[in-house]
Amino acid sequence: MRFVSTRGATDPVTLSTTLVEGLAGDGGLFVPERFPSLHLSDFGTVEALDSIATILLHPFFTDDPLHDQVAAICAETFTFPAPLLELAEGTSVLQLFHGPTAAFKDFGARFLAAALSRVPGDAAGPRTVLVATSGDTGGAVAAAFHGRPGVRVVILYPRGRVSPLQERQLGGWSDNVRTLAVRGDFDDCQRLVRSAFADVELAREARLTSANSINLGRLLPQMAYHARAALEYLRRTGVAPGFIVPTGNLGNAVACLWAQRMGLPIREVVLATNANETIPDFFATGRWRPRPAVQTLATAMDVGDPSNFERLTHLFGGWAGVRRRVRAIRVDDEAIRAAIDRGAESWGVVWDPHTATAAAAREQVEEADWVLVATAHPAKFPETVEPIIGREVDAPPALVEIARRTSEPEEIEPELEALSRVLRAP
Numbered sequence: 001m002r003f004v005s006t007r008g009a010t011d012p013v014t015l016s017t018t019l020v021e022g023l024a025g026d027g028g029l030f031v032p033e034r035f036p037s038l039h040l041s042d043f044g045t046v047e048a049l050d051s052i053a054t055i056l057l058h059p060f061f062t063d064d065p066l067h068d069q070v071a072a073i074c075a076e077t078f079t080f081p082a083p084l085l086e087l088a089e090g091t092s093v094l095q096l097f098h099g100p101t102a103a104f105k106d107f108g109a110r111f112l113a114a115a116l117s118r119v120p121g122d123a124a125g126p127r128t129v130l131v132a133t134s135g136d137t138g139g140a141v142a143a144a145f146h147g148r149p150g151v152r153v154v155i156l157y158p159r160g161r162v163s164p165l166q167e168r169q170l171g172g173w174s175d176n177v178r179t180l181a182v183r184g185d186f187d188d189c190q191r192l193v194r195s196a197f198a199d200v201e202l203a204r205e206a207r208l209t210s211a212n213s214i215n216l217g218r219l220l221p222q223m224a225y226h227a228r229a230a231l232e233y234l235r236r237t238g239v240a241p242g243f244i245v246p247t248g249n250l251g252n253a254v255a256c257l258w259a260q261r262m263g264l265p266i267r268e269v270v271l272a273t274n275a276n277e278t279i280p281d282f283f284a285t286g287r288w289r290p291r292p293a294v295q296t297l298a299t300a301m302d303v304g305d306p307s308n309f310e311r312l313t314h315l316f317g318g319w320a321g322v323r324r325r326v327r328a329i330r331v332d333d334e335a336i337r338a339a340i341d342r343g344a345e346s347w348g349v350v351w352d353p354h355t356a357t358a359a360a361a362r363e364q365v366e367e368a369d370w371v372l373v374a375t376a377h378p379a380k381f382p383e384t385v386e387p388i389i390g391r392e393v394d395a396p397p398a399l400v401e402i403a404r405r406t407s408e409p410e411e412i413e414p415e416l417e418a419l420s421r422v423l424r425a426p
C-alpha cells in the first residue's frame, strides 16, 4: 500500500516513510492511496481490541518494512480496554480514557511509538521526536516513548499555561524524555518547532521527527476502537450505530469515517464541536473560514483551523461531499455545563467537558442507536467538573500516580538558539 499527499504533489511512499516524515513534502497530509474494503466475515467472532486492530490495519502495511510486525505493534499499543457501555436504550458510551494519561490520545501516541521504534534505522544515532503541546498531547507522547531505545523526545510547553496536573504529567520523566517550559505562549512553542524543522541542518543533525496529530501513526490506530465498538453494537443489537465524536482538530472523527469507508457497520458520524465556529459554520454556509481559536471549557478542542479538514475533503472528494455525508453540532460552554449537570443527575455518569459536547449533541439528534465517544476521564478536569456536580471526582490509578510526582521544570527562552543547544546536545 502506498500513501499520497492530500495536495497530490508528491510521489507515493510507504507507511514507514510517512511515520518518519509526518507531513508530506508539498505541505499536505498523507492519506492512503485507496481504502481497502473489509467484510464482517473478516472479523469472524474476534472481540479483542488488539486483534481487531491487527485485522483492520494489516492492509496498510502491505509492502512496508514493518509488514510482519503489525500484530506485535498492536499488542504493544492496545494494552488497556476501550469498553462500550450501554447508558440508556439506544445510547451507548465508548470509553477511551483507560490509558496511562486518561485520554484517547494514548492510543495514537503508543501506536506511533511502537511503530516508529521498529522502523529500520541506520547508524546515525537516535531520532528526536519534537512536540509542542498545550497540555494533553505532550503527556501522552512522553508516556508512550519513555524508555524506548533509539528515540528521544523533546517536549515544549508554555510555562504557567497548563494545568498543575498537566505540568506534572509533562515533567519528571528523565531518561530519553526531556521537557522544556518555554517562557512564552503555545504559539511561541509551535513557532519554535516549525523553525527547528525549517533549519535543514539542525533537522538532519538531530534527526527530527514529529508526533503531532497529523502523523498517520496517530490516526490509523484510532480506527480500531471505533471498529470494535461498531462490531460489538451490531452483534448485540443487529443494528449499525451512529457515532457522535467530540471534535477539535478532526483527527478522531476522520479515523471513525475511515473505518466506515472500510466497511465497518457505522451508520453515520456526527461531529460535536465546542463554541469554536469553523466546523459548524462550514456545515451551515458551505464555506471554510479558519479563524483564531476561542477558549472554551473543552480546551483540547479549542482549534480554529482544524488541520485534518484536508483529509476529510479528500475522503469525500470535495466540500459538497463532506456536507452531504457528515453533520456537525455546536455546543457552547453553557450547554457543556448543562450536559455535565444532567449526566450526573439523571444517569449518575460524570462527563468530562469534551465528552459533554457529545452528550449535549445526543439530545439534538432524532434517530436511535448512538455511540457517544468519551475522549477523557473527568478527573483530568476537576476545576470544571467538580463545582458543577458538587462533589469530588474519583481519579483513576494512573492519574493518582501522576498527581504525586514532583518535578522542577527546565525553562528556556522562546528562541531557536536555546532550543538548538538542547537538540544538538548528545
Ligand SMILES: *Cc1c(COP(=O)(O)O)cnc(C)c1O
Residues within 6 Å of the ligand: 103, 104, 105, 136, 213, 246, 247, 248, 249, 250, 251, 252, 253, 300, 301, 354, 355, 375, 376
Ligand atoms: C484532542 C482531544 C479531542 C479532539 O480530538 P481531535 O482528534 O483533535 O478532533 C477531544 N477530546 C479530548 C479529551 C482531547 O484530548
